[in-house]
Amino acid sequence: MVFEGIKEHIVANSLVTFLNITYQCLNKTREQRPTAHEVVLQLKEALDFQMDCEIWEPKLPKDYKEIIEISNSPDIYSDEKKEHLYNIFSNGILLQQGDVVLSFDGHGERNELISATKFTYENHSPHKWRSLTASRFHKVAEMLDISNMMIKIETKPQLLSPDVVYGVHLVFKFCKSRDCSSEPVYVNLKYKMGDETYHSHFATQRDQEWMMIELYRFLNQKDNVELAFLIESLSPFNRGDDDVIYVEGIEFRAHNNASFDLFFSSLSHFFYLNLLIGVDAW
Secondary structure, three states: OOOOOHOOOOHHHHHHHHHHHHHHHHHOHHOOOOOHHHHHHHHHHEEEEEEHHHHHHHHHOOOOOHHHHHOOOOHHHHOOOOOHHHHHHHEEEEEEEOOOOEEEOOOOOOEEEHHHHHHHHHHHHOOOEEOOOOOOOOOOEEEEOOOOOOEEEEEEEOOOOOOOEEEEEEEEEEEEOOOOOOOOEEEEEEEEEEEEEEEEEEEEEEEOOOOOEEEEEEEEEOOOEEEEEEEEEEEEOOOOOOOOOEEEEEEEEEOOOOOOOHHHHHHHHHHHHHHHHHHOOO
16 A cells, blocks of 8 residues: 555656565565665665656656657667666657657757658769768768759658747768867858758858758747758868768757847848858859
8 A cells, every 4th residue: 555645656666666675574484584785775776766757757858758659669768767768868869760860958958850861862963871870870871972962851840849949950971081170161052942042151060970050040839840941062161072971861959048039130140141151152
């Protein structure tokens, strides 16, 4: 029997561990009863289960169980402690047959990375599929002619946080090895949204392996966002023989603590810079 005051709050694993050691203590013979040391270890384990849930579960997304169900391997997460789940979600969890990585930043906002395997490569644009240990995805696209990439991206992210400003980034890396740098790399990425042509010029380091360049920024105010881009070409500035890149995918990254006023200000600045730099720049 469990006291009514704690019945709704006690974690199942904690309760089972506590009951098991309790019943062992009720054995009639001393030989069948656990030692004091064993009792302490089991009580500590029961407490660990309880504290793990109370501390870490509030930090998980409210729909984390539903997200696990649509992950690639839901069974492997069933026995994970909440702290381990938090770390998994922070690093990214694979969804939709391995074509999407959903991750959470330190503020609980969601980031969604969509694989390059979901894109369309028009006019038989030359590319190969490669497996890289640096990628969470099974394959990335090796673009063999970055002057004529013609990558058509039609994307509909499903799990973004509401009322959050998102940047849409192309995630790529140069095939030639290079040292990571926190400094932006100056390039000319030419792309279209609808009938409008844009240029984006500053690629930044996403992590130790990949770079990203922003294509668009928007305030997510609805459940279903549909965006379409045509990536036409990329010209590295002063990069010598860097004429081949790997494309991992397109990522929706939350801009933390971005207010509505800051959003509109940064959006105007973003497109103004692209217009200013892009006109007759190359």
